[in-house]
Amino acid sequence: MNLTKLRKHFWLPLIALVLSFLIAVPTSKAQAAEKTYVIGTDQTFKPFEIQDKDGTYNGKNPGIDMDILKAIAKHEGFKYDLKIMSFNADVQALQSGQLDGMIAGMSVTSERKKTIDFSQTYYTDGVAMAVAQNSKITKLSDLKGKTVNVKTGTMGATYAESIKKKYGFKLKYYTSSNTSWADVKAGNADAAFDQAASLKYGIANGIGLKIVGKQVANAPLAFAVKKGKNQTLLKKFNHGLTWLKKTGRLQKIIDKYTSSKAVKSQVVTDTSILGLIKSNASALGQGLWMTIELAIVGIIFALIFGIILGIMGIAEHKFWHGVANVIIYIFRGIPMMVLAFFIYIGMPTIIGHKLPLFTAGILTLMLDEGAYIGAIVRGGFESVDVGQWEAARSLGLPYYKALWKVVAPQGFKLMIPSLVNQFIITLKDTSILSAIGVMDLTQTGSTLIAQNFQGFKMWLIIAVMYLIIITILTWISNYIQKKMQH
Amino acid sequence: MEEQYKVKVSDLHKSYDGVHEVIKGANLTVMPSEVVCIIGPSGSGKSTFLRCINKLEEFQKGHIFVDGKDLADPKNDINKIREKIGMVFQHFNLFPNMTVLENITLAPVKLGKMDKETAIKEAHKYLQMVNMDDKADVRPTTLSGGQQQRVAIARALAMKPDVMLFDEPTSALDPEMVGDVLNVMKELAKEGMTMIVVTHEMGFAKQVSDKVAFFYGGVIKELGTPEEIFDHPQEPETKSFLDKVLNA
Numbered sequence A: 001m002n003l004t005k006l007r008k009h010f011w012l013p014l015i016a017l018v019l020s021f022l023i024a025v026p027t028s029k030a031q032a033a034e035k036t037y038v039i040g041t042d043q044t045f046k047p048f049e050i051q052d053k054d055g056t057y058n059g060k061n062p063g064i065d066m067d068i069l070k071a072i073a074k075h076e077g078f079k080y081d082l083k084i085m086s087f088n089a090d091v092q093a094l095q096s097g098q099l100d101g102m103i104a105g106m107s108v109t110s111e112r113k114k115t116i117d118f119s120q121t122y123y124t125d126g127v128a129m130a131v132a133q134n135s136k137i138t139k140l141s142d143l144k145g146k147t148v149n150v151k152t153g154t155m156g157a158t159y160a161e162s163i164k165k166k167y168g169f170k171l172k173y174y175t176s177s178n179t180s181w182a183d184v185k186a187g188n189a190d191a192a193f194d195q196a197a198s199l200k201y202g203i204a205n206g207i208g209l210k211i212v213g214k215q216v217a218n219a220p221l222a223f224a225v226k227k228g229k230n231q232t233l234l235k236k237f238n239h240g241l242t243w244l245k246k247t248g249r250l251q252k253i254i255d256k257y258t259s260s261k262a263v264k265s266q267v268v269t270d271t272s273i274l275g276l277i278k279s280n281a282s283a284l285g286q287g288l289w290m291t292i293e294l295a296i297v298g299i300i301f302a303l304i305f306g307i308i309l310g311i312m313g314i315a316e317h318k319f320w321h322g323v324a325n326v327i328i329y330i331f332r333g334i335p336m337m338v339l340a341f342f343i344y345i346g347m348p349t350i351i352g353h354k355l356p357l358f359t360a361g362i363l364t365l366m367l368d369e370g371a372y373i374g375a376i377v378r379g380g381f382e383s384v385d386v387g388q389w390e391a392a393r394s395l396g397l398p399y400y401k402a403l404w405k406v407v408a409p410q411g412f413k414l415m416i417p418s419l420v421n422q423f424i425i426t427l428k429d430t431s432i433l434s435a436i437g438v439m440d441l442t443q444t445g446s447t448l449i450a451q452n453f454q455g456f457k458m459w460l461i462i463a464v465m466y467l468i469i470i471t472i473l474t475w476i477s478n479y480i481q482k483k484m485q486h
Numbered sequence B: 001m002e003e004q005y006k007v008k009v010s011d012l013h014k015s016y017d018g019v020h021e022v023i024k025g026a027n028l029t030v031m032p033s034e035v036v037c038i039i040g041p042s043g044s045g046k047s048t049f050l051r052c053i054n055k056l057e058e059f060q061k062g063h064i065f066v067d068g069k070d071l072a073d074p075k076n077d078i079n080k081i082r083e084k085i086g087m088v089f090q091h092f093n094l095f096p097n098m099t100v101l102e103n104i105t106l107a108p109v110k111l112g113k114m115d116k117e118t119a120i121k122e123a124h125k126y127l128q129m130v131n132m133d134d135k136a137d138v139r140p141t142t143l144s145g146g147q148q149q150r151v152a153i154a155r156a157l158a159m160k161p162d163v164m165l166f167d168e169p170t171s172a173l174d175p176e177m178v179g180d181v182l183n184v185m186k187e188l189a190k191e192g193m194t195m196i197v198v199t200h201e202m203g204f205a206k207q208v209s210d211k212v213a214f215f216y217g218g219v220i221k222e223l224g225t226p227e228e229i230f231d232h233p234q235e236p237e238t239k240s241f242l243d244k245v246l247n248a
Helices: A002-008 A011-032 A064-076 A087-096 A155-167 A177-185 A196-204 A231-246 A249-258 A273-279 A281-313 A318-333 A336-351 A357-382 A386-394 A399-436 A441-452 A455-485 B046-052 B078-083 B100-110 B116-129 B145-157 B175-190 B202-208 B226-231 B236-246
Strands: A037-041 A080-084 A116-132 A147-151 A170-174 A191-195 A209-226 B007-015 B021-030 B035-039 B061-066 B085-088 B163-167 B194-198 B211-216 B219-224
Touching: A037 A064, A037 A087, A064 A116, A064 A231, A064 A249, A087 A209, A087 A336, A116 A155, A116 A177, A116 A196, A116 A231, A147 A155, A147 A177, A155 A170, A155 A191, A155 A209, A170 A177, A177 A191, A177 A196, A177 A209, A191 A196, A196 A209, A196 A249, A209 A231, A231 A249, A273 A281, A273 A455, A281 A318, A281 A357, A281 A399, A281 A441, A281 A455, A318 A357, A336 A357, A336 A399, A357 A399, A386 A399, A386 B085, A399 A441, A399 A455, A399 B100, A441 A455, B007 B046, B021 B046, B021 B211, B021 B219, B035 B046, B035 B202, B046 B163, B046 B194, B078 B085, B085 B145, B100 B116, B100 B145, B116 B145, B145 B175, B175 B194, B175 B202, B202 B226, B202 B236, B211 B226, B211 B236, B219 B226, B219 B236, B226 B236
Parallel strands: A037 A080, A147 A170, A147 A191, B035 B194, B035 B211, B085 B163, B163 B194
Antiparallel strands: A116 A191, A116 A209, B007 B021, B007 B061, B211 B219
């Protein structure tokens, strides 16, 4: 009797096990790496952040912020891990404790000072207005009824919002300057407000826009930590910055990127599709590998989670049906991107430590895709003829033996087509994780385009790469399906 | 004294919705080696009644004793009781994901009744009995209805049950298949198996049963020997039912 009872609740500890595994793994890692600071930064935000063609900041000219950070860290003797995300995600991650500090061309505002402690300033930037080269717009008053692009959460956005009513223009928000500018160049918008240094550098590198009007809203830029946290890091940064200023090294760094002799982006000479593939092969390969890794590990965890949910959904005790329903309802109902943000940026507040990016990505896939798989598994079990249950039970087989030996094998056969479909969706859904900065194929694409401005061709390459792996996956699953039918 | 009967149903009530009762206080006692056929119009609840006897249907009130164990008592392990009650279904319900032989050995092996080797030997014995041994290694889906039903009987017998329940075992069969299945059942009856059979085969009921129960309106309206029921029915409902089926 005790034994059967134990078996009935056999799944509960299993769920706990899977969850604790996913949460516990990062704990040990986070503790071991405590001495290394996690610093957040933006994706390419020239001239402050300039990713190289592999999407890293290890290149020769990684931007003002990166040069400053590198110099200070070396002088002050601390190590850091860079986390590359969108500016907004950085700010949120800083607040949630995922990041120890951030440097991303961030301007000091009184609003931000409420939640952030800033270092001394290292540069003063302002907002400039850029328009297409053939545009007739020359001043703010020309903007009446026009569309203006800004990057969310930036000085440019704040400034544009403050004068929007007065000049009567509409705002369009982007998460990267590059897309915002490309949109203006393409004629979809009339102007872009952005940080002047960034615009200047972009123009020098051929973004096809021009600056009109005066630089306004000048504001100091600084390194940031969460208010009241990581004061040691802040002190070290300030100490190092003082040294940079005194020795003239800071000015050298700034000149390197903003003077008339500013360094140029690495110029992609061969912009044919073949040339782009060749010059970006290693970055694309890494992105592809990350996508495949996420998909495979994600599918395995989602499958485990989904099967547990599916079995709960038809468990002997009705109570578990309700639990499964609620879990499936919640995770099918939350858009995957929101779930990813919640897990990566929201969870650390709850569990009290950082969550590695990959773990957060897998957890997201597991919960989201797992909910769908749960519904598929439950449906598959339910569509097995009830007579099969009755025959098995009438022989004296207990519920879970009947399920495992008789119903489940037939159910799995019925659900294979839906499962294959879900696997393909999972593979595509990994691209959503690029929102939290996972360097998958999609994110690699964004990064490369910020570099070489070859949007059309690069996205074409990326799309074809996705198609190829999905085709291979489809072939494999068709083959397995055929094998199983015999 | 109490242990004399094999199955005893007393004041059984069952409803699906808590309002409308399908079984309204049915009683039945079956002695060892007795064959009881339950006849009656469709929708009278006779199949539901049969399915209560191994608790495939839950019931709300009353008692069912099988070998002295009360199914209404939650302390009794229903799985253990079911091991002793063989059930044969209208639609056979063989497991399509297994061979004929695996269908038969599954429960005895998984429930620890015997080791695999013994189970296979036993299975062949029962397959010979139902004249299906040559099909031991095929999938059930390749068999005709009559063949499947005979395999299903062998599967139930492999658990060495004390009682066999038959739920309209020939209703889904083509007419030419019915005879084979009925012959197997007759053989079983002769060997002294206790059987409760819900059936529309009046000839079988007449010839094989010790008792015939006429199920009507959720109760056993009339119970007696085949002669009593078929030749001298007392209740008007019994008469009218027999008139309809025998003169059809």
